[in-house]
Amino acid sequence: MSFLEVDMHNHILPGIDDGSQSVGDSIDLIKGLSGLGFQKFICTPHIMDGVHPNNKSSINRAFTELTKALTESESKVKIFSAAEHMIDEGMVSLIAKDNLCVMPGGYVLIEMSYLAESKALFQTILDIQNLGYKPILAHPERYNYYHYNFNMYRQIKDAGCLLQLNLLSVSRYYGTEVKVAALTMLKSGMYDFVGTDCHHQKHLAALQDVVAKYPMRDLLRTCNILNPTLLNHLNEDASIATG
Structure with a gap:
């Protein structure tokens, strides 16, 4: 997966959401993902009201x-x-407050949801x-309520929102319907970004299996x-997002 160069969606910051629970876990996940070819990671912990109430300060602490x-x-x-901001x-x-983690x-x-x-x-x-930023909708193929209304994906794209594929979606990890939606969107050239969305060792093992079995470079050529x-x-000297 080195051709992607950057994993822009993952949950490898320690002890901050439902992803890595410790620095040791994070290091192990990073080693595994590095084995797939990733050397740069944009860490995207959840910000979700009442579940993962993160903010720039809590994210920066885990990042540091x-x-x-x-x-x-x-x-x-x-x-x-x-x-990764939940719409809530x-x-x-x-x-x-223009206080998003960008x-x-x-x-x-x-x-x-x-x-x-x-x-x-x-x-x-x-x-x-309107704030001058570019929205990316994470893993649209996983929203089951759109599986029978494919036109919604086009409407989202037409609104100027970019779309991010979860690597595991091309397998049956999330179910057959998610796989079908992901492959259909790939064939239609609708994806702009790819992320692992890696949370834990089970995800890592599944990602290793997907990379071994699926011709990811070929699947992504349409996008x-x-x-x-x-x-x-x-910026290699600092975290731009948290400043």
């Missing part, structure tokens, strides 16, 4: 802790911090754009994948 451990281990891996009331407040390049990663579509999706896309362009924006 992991950066220190990587430096001490003389790792060549580079990490940067941002977040908390995000409304972050937008109002990726290098001015991208903002957003997600919705898997249970029900957010009625605020298109307004949120517009609000992010203009922007992961490598993120390198132009990455």
Whole structure:
């Protein structure tokens, strides 16, 4: 997967959400993902009202802790911090205060509940754009309520929102319907970014299996994948997102 150069969606910051629970876990996940070819990671912990109430300060603390451990281990891996923002009331407040955790390049990663579509999706896309940022919808193929309304994906794209594929979605890891949706969107050239969305060792093992079994470079040829362009924006001296 070295051709992607950057994993721009993962949960490898320690002790901050439902991903890595310790620095040791984070180092192990990074070693495994590095074995797949990734050397740069934009870490995107959840910001989710009432579940993962993260903010720039909590994310920066975890980022600093992991950066220190990587430096001490003389790792060549580079990490940067941002977040995966759930579209909820908390995000409304972050937008109002222009306090989003922004990726290098001015991208903002957003997600919705898997249970029900957010009625605020298109307004949120517009609000992010009005702040001068570029929204990316995480793993659209996993929103089951769109599987029988493929036109919604086109409407989201037409609204100027970029789309990010989870690598595991091309397998049956999340189910057959998610795989079908992902492959259909790939064939239609709809994806802009790819991420591992790696949370834990089970994900890592599944990712290793997918990379071994699926011709990912060929599957992605139909899309203009922007992961490598993120390198132009990455500041290796600091976390741009948390400042």
